[in-house]
Every structure is written in C-alpha cells, then in structure tokens.
Amino acid sequence: MLRGFTLIEILIVMGIAAILAGLAATWSFDYVRSQRVESAARFILADLTQAQTDAYTQANDSAHGVLIESDQTTRFEGDSYATRTVSADVVNPYPSPVTVSGLTEVVFPAGALAPVAGGAITISSDDKTFTITVSDYGLLSIE
DSSP states (O other): OOOOOOHHHHHHHHHHHHHHHHHHHHHHHHHHHHHHHHHHHHHHHHHHHHHHHHHHTTGGGSOEEEEEOSSEEEEEESSSSTTSOGGGOEEEEOSSOOEEEEOOEEEEOTTOSSOSSOEEEEEEETTEEEEEEEOTTSOEEEO
C-alpha cells in the first residue's frame, strides 16, 4: 500500500511557507532601506575625514571641505564651496537619495584638524536616522 501526503497537508505546508516568505521579504526590505541610509552616512563621514586629512597635511597649501547634498557629497579645495578650485572637486554619489539637515558645508583650514565651524549633520530616510557630529576641535563621530 502506498502512503503519501494528503491535499490538506500539502496546502497547510504551502501556507506556512508563504507566510514565512512574506515575513522574510518584509524584514529584508526594511534592512535594505536602513543600510542605504547608513551607507550614505558612512560616505559623508569618509569624505569629511579625507578633507580633514588633506587640510591637516596642507595638500596644495589650501583649505579643504565637503559640501553635503541629498544625493552626493562634493569634496573641494578652497576656503568655501563658492570660492573653490573647481578642477579639484571629487564628487561621491550615494547609493540612494537621503534627507540631509544641519551642516551642509564643512571646511577645514590648511594645517588644521578643527573645522571653521562645528555642528551636526543629520541623515535620514523613512524611519532611520544617523547623526554625524563635527566638534569644534575636529572630532568626527557618527551615531
């Protein structure tokens, strides 16, 4: 005599599998969204660190800074974005657009680790938010 699964048993297993797949998809989409915001925050932090290093080592005997926008950062050479050396710009786009508030331009004078002005940069998208703090002494941190 052959034994197998009944139609009811197969439908129950398929239903449970469908529910688990739906939950996994929802959680993975949330994870991907939060990673996009974190990725943008890390891009900004990396550009700030590079501009700070370039200023401290007096690369090209100039101040260095970062302009922070919702879709990219622009690392520049000069006392401000408006008076920069355009040919030295380094543009880094984010994987996806985010909302940026707070400081939008950070400049480090030549030979200094401390910025011209400290403050906070808030990067957010949906319900995920990161804050980058630029202290008056040049300490960069992310929360």
